[in-house]
Amino acid sequence: MPYTPPPELASLSLSDIAEMVEAQTLPPVDQWAPTETGDSEMRIAADGTWFHQGSPITRPAMVRAFSTLLRHEKDNSYALVTPYQKLHIQVEDAPFVAVEMESEGEGPSRKLAFRLNTDHLVIADDWHKLSFPKADPKSNGDGRPYLHVRGGLEAVLARPVYYELAEQALADDLDPFGLWSHGAFFPIDKPE
Structure with missing residues (x-):
């Protein structure tokens, strides 16, 4: 099923938005402790653009998917995490x-x-x-x-x-x- 972005915020009441926030489910990346590590060859620019091997990721669905796997590490670095793998990602400002x-x-x-x-x-x-x-x-x-x-x-x-x-x-x-x-x-x- 193709991804449908939520409607413009101005068209929603705050109670509608609160329901949508509650419905957002994210993987439990903070609970995962993968042993395989590496470099994702990805970076998030200060303007929020995601790059892989120097080229922008132009598919919004791909960025959304990766963003759900993002974790802030104790050493102040960032990583994309699955139960089996942790790949470091460079973040210029905020992800x-x-x-x-x-x-x-x-x-x-x-x-x-x-x-x-x-x-x-x-x-x-x-x-x-x-x-x-x-x-x-x-x-x-x-x-x-x-x-x-x-x-x-x-x-x-x-x-x-x-x-x-x-x-x-x-x-x-x-x-x-x-x-x-x-x-x-x-x-x-x-x-x-």
Whole structure:
């Protein structure tokens, strides 16, 4: 059966999105301890593009499938894992990109849902935290915001998604400055 991506987030209620999030099942990669290891000859670029042997992987279904086997290792590296094999993969920034967002409610009752570049859905909450690192001019860091996806894997927020969040935070004008989602508060350094 061909893969059908979920509908646009804007056409769904947050309860519909929550049901879809619950229905997502992933392999138990954290429970697998394969003895065979190697190099996948793959890399995930900072913009979320997946490459194999230097060529982009152009089939979205292939990227989705590989993304479900991705694991963040204790040594801060990444690997594609099956019960029998662990293949290292290079990740330039974060393995995922949050490309779309839907917001429902406001203040402490707000819920924020994100669609990743792999079409997986994540609702920001105590387990899926938003973080807004400060920009570090000394290290050329741009302070890009992130969303925890699972098991140490993060999604960088695409610029338009970050701008949407910033607009909501500015409209809320909370003290301390930040955003709520699903009962969790995520502080943001207020722009000067």
